[in-house]
Amino acid sequence: xxxxxxxxxxxxxxxxxxxxxxxxxxxxxxxxxxxxxxxxxxxxxxxxxxxxxxxxxxxxxxxxxxxxxxxxxxxxxxxxxxxxxxxxxxxxxxxxxxxxxxxxxxxxxxxxxx
Amino acid sequence: xxxxxxxxxxxxxxxxxxxxxxxxxxxxxxxxxxxxxxxxxxxxxxxxxxxxxxxxxxxxxxxxxxxxxxxxxxxxxxxxxxxxxxxxxxxxxxxxxxxxxxxxxxxxxxxxx
Numbered sequence: 001x002x003x004x005x006x007x008x009x010x011x012x013x014x015x016x017x018x019x020x021x022x023x024x025x026x027x028x029x030x031x032x033x034x035x036x037x038x039x040x041x042x043x044x045x046x047x048x049x050x051x052x053x054x055x056x057x058x059x060x061x062x063x064x065x066x067x068x069x070x071x072x073x074x075x076x077x078x079x080x081x082x083x084x085x086x087x088x089x090x091x092x093x094x095x096x097x098x099x100x101x102x103x104x105x106x107x108x109x110x111x112x113x114x
Numbered sequence: 115x116x117x118x119x120x121x122x123x124x125x126x127x128x129x130x131x132x133x134x135x136x137x138x139x140x141x142x143x144x145x146x147x148x149x150x151x152x153x154x155x156x157x158x159x160x161x162x163x164x165x166x167x168x169x170x171x172x173x174x175x176x177x178x179x180x181x182x183x184x185x186x187x188x189x190x191x192x193x194x195x196x197x198x199x200x201x202x203x204x205x206x207x208x209x210x211x212x213x214x215x216x217x218x219x220x221x222x223x224x225x226x227x
Contacts, residue, residue: 031213042203042219043158092158096213101165102148103207103215105158 002027006093006106013083013113020079021109023093028073031096034066037108038089046091049076083113116141120204120218127194128226135189135221137178137204145206147171147180147187148215152201161189161202165209196225 003026013019023032032049046066047055055068069077080087093106120137127133139147149161149171162171167182176191187204201222207215 033214043217045214045216048214094215096209101146101209102160102163104160107157 002029002095002097002104004093004095004104004106006109008109009107010110011112013111015084015113017083018079018081019083019111020077021091021093023076023078023106025074025095027098029095029098030073032070032076033094033103034068034076034078035092035094036089037092043092046078049078080111083111085113087111088113116145116206116208116216118204118206118216118218120202120221123201123220123222124224125221126224126226129196130193131225133189133191133194133198133223135202135204135223137187137189137218139185139187139204139206141185141206141208143208146209147178148205148207149176149178149187149189150203150205150217152203152220154200158203194223194225196227199223199225 005024034046035043037043045058046061047057049055049068049070051070067079090108092108094103117140146165148163150158151161162173164171164180170179178187178189201220203220204218
C-alpha cells in the first residue's frame with residue numbers, strides 16, 4: 001500500500017488569493033489524482049496528474065483555476081487560484097497502487113475561504 | 115459515462131442490527147467496484163473491493179458481491195457496532211483503462227448503542 005502525505009492539513013485564506021497544496025507519496029506511482037469534497041458531499045474528480053505532461057481535467061474544471069504540477073513519480077501539487085468562498089472544500093490527493101488495482105488517499109486539506 | 119448511485123442517508127440503526135447500503139452502477143466495460151469508508155475526522159480508507167462479476171469483497175465483517183446482472187454492489191454487515199458509524203462511499207473504476215475512480219454521493223451511518 002502507499003502512504004500519502006498532504007500539506008497543509010487545513011488553511012483559512014482570503015478571497016482572491018491562491019493556495020498550493022502538496023502531495024507526497026512514499027513510493028513511485030504512475031497515476032495520481034486530485035479530488036474535491038464539498039461539505040457533506042461526495043468526492044468529485046478534478047484532474048489526473050500526469051508525470052511529464054499536462055494534467056487531464058474533468059468537465060467543469062480548468063487549468064487556470066486549478067493548475068497542477070507533477071514533477072516526478074512521488075510528488076504533485078494542486079493550486080487553487082483566485083479563491084472565492086465557493087472554493088471552500090476538502091481537497092484530496094490520491095494515487096493508485098503499483099498494480100493499479102486500488103486507490104489510496106491522503107488525509108485531505110480543509111480549505112476555508114473568507 | 116460511468117456513474118454510481120447509492121442509497122440516501124443518513125441511516126440510523128441500533129447496535130447489532132443488520133445493515134444493507136444499496137449501490138448500483140452504470141459503466142462501460144468491466145469496472146472494479148469499491149466501498150470506501152470515512153470515519154469522523156479521518157481520511158478515506160478502502161473497505162473492500164471486487165474486480166469481476168460474482169466476486170465477493172469482505173473486510174471487518176462487511177461484505178459486498180459484484181452482481182453484473184443487476185449492476186449492483188450492495189454493502190452488508192450482519193451485526194453493526196457503534197464503531198461502524200461513518201460515511202460509506204460506493205465507487206467504481208476501469209482499472210488499467212483510464213484508471214479514474216468515480217464515487218457515489220456517500221451514505222452516513224449512525225449506530226446507536
